[in-house]
Amino acid sequence: MTNRINLKFSKLKKANKKALIVYIMAGVPNINFSQKLVLALEQNGVDLVELGVPFSDPLADGPIIQQAGTRALKHAVNIAAVFSLAKRIRAKTQIPLILMLYYNLILHLGEEKFCKQAKFSGIDGLIVPDLPIEEAQSLKRTCRKNNLATIFFVTPTSSFKRVKRAIFASTGFIYYISRTGVTGKKTKLADTLKAQIRQIRRISKKPVCVGFGINSQEQVRAINRIADGCIIGSAVVAWTLKNIEQNKMIDNISKFVRSLNV
């Protein structure tokens, strides 16, 4: 069974292109808007979309995504609503959809039930920021059964042993975190970035994408020289929050995303 994420990366590779991955918080400002936004993102050059699921205690997120999550929770955006959003998006497009969420939301439903519902909703992979590989064995198996990719992190603080483990455990792509810290804060790309990505390359052919704190074309260009793609999160979420009262929100975000695409 092929996965939409793998298909997308092999297509990009053939065209000698890099992936632009965008994270949005599902249900900000509402579910209908999120659906329209994903379609607009695709039209403006975004290759994969991460759907963030709001959680009450997002440990790995900075103030921007926290704020978006709190807003979504106030509007009762729960996991069922996100699944139905995914279904509606899937009815219109084949863009790869990845859920980014905290482990308690999976555990609460049960791994089996969660993965089945995710697959049924047209989701292609999971990113779980508070689930290191050691704790992910059963979820990985369940994901494989349901043709869901499991994407793990490599960070500047990961030992070589852990880098190898992350590479081995990841399907779809490997998520390289550009620096220590939570999402959104400004980034000076770590010096270790280049060396570490080279290290990954030596061991594996899996795509490596870089995220956390990326918000300019200059950064995207620099990263694309060494990696297979960029992940933009807080920068787009910040645009959503800033333009929340405006009816031109989708146009504005589209313009911003286009400006990143090189």
Add this chain to the structure above:
Amino acid sequence: MRAKLRKGYFGQFGGQFAPETLMFALEELEREYSKARQDKKFKVELNYYLKDFAGRPTPLYLAPNLSKSLKRIKVYLKREDLLHTGAHKINNTLGQVLLARRMKKQRIIAETGAGQHGVATATVAALFNMSCDIYMGEEDIARQSLNVFRMKMLGAKVIPVNSGSKTLKDATSEAIRDWVTNVTTTHYIIGSIIGPYPFPMIVRDFQSIIGKEARQQILKIEKKLPDYLVACVGGGSNSIGLFNPFFNDRLVKFIGIEAAGKGVDSNKHAASLLKGRTGVLHGSKMKVLQDNFGQIKIAHSIAPGLDYPGVGPEHCFYQAIKRAQYFAVTDKQALEGFEMLSRLEGIIPALEPAHAIYFLKNLAKLAKSGSVVILCLSGRGDKDVMSVSKILNYD
């Protein structure tokens, strides 16, 4: 017995549900701790500070008037309230600050609810001249202003947290975010037996001094082991510290008291063991108060130190294997316990152990006549006098 079946787990609870960025620090901490544990110098140093700086050993005090008024049971108080800074928290912060020094970390961070752990952390940071930031919910800052002032006096920075419930849960999240960002230079002194492994084990080990001393003391005084151990449970550090060294003494019954707030059937309580379900919060699998979709609920208790929607994995394990029994006591009953100990014994307890004190009234009815009980008096009530004075009226 080390109540642990697979690495980092207490039965099915515990584990390491932490962002990848922290994993190296958790591995480093585990390595350094296991080295320190075998290092005589570390032991000698820690014991020195526990004794001469913090004031250990604490007395095991027979509460004569309380015992008399309860009639059927004999109550001993383990006087952690007499420790420097006023609560058991210093047992852990002294141990952890020495670990931080071994790891050459210059900066300390911590979360605090009641402010007791914050004060104990600020104190050891001052002692060893380290920079110290304490995360504290805005609501707690308002109701524990005395402790806020103490932390500042000790040279720590108190960082207000205004997300979520503005209490301990959110302060903990914010401290973890800080640690993720500054992990190479900073040690996070977690205040309870929560968080990703090895924290629940390390904090338990440092707090076990409570139970180790109490066991020796009671054997000396009573020439036998106690029938009951009673302690309050928020995150669970003072209770696990008392219980753990008695784990293999099968006849000694453990009773943990959670905060029932306005009642366990209301939506305002902190009874995670009685009303929670298995979940993951702050890096550990444990019983957590959560809604129908897995969002963490906001806890409530009059005692800020119990105001937390989760409970340490080792307690969850004790509950699962029925080694300990857990009950809950309401805000109102805790106030009664607060007054009871003050009036009867001339000891003003913190609101947290006041929950356990109230429960003695129930225990006196249940227990066999003549039962010997050790209650962990985890902290003194100075910090609570202001907020209690707004509720109780003595004119």
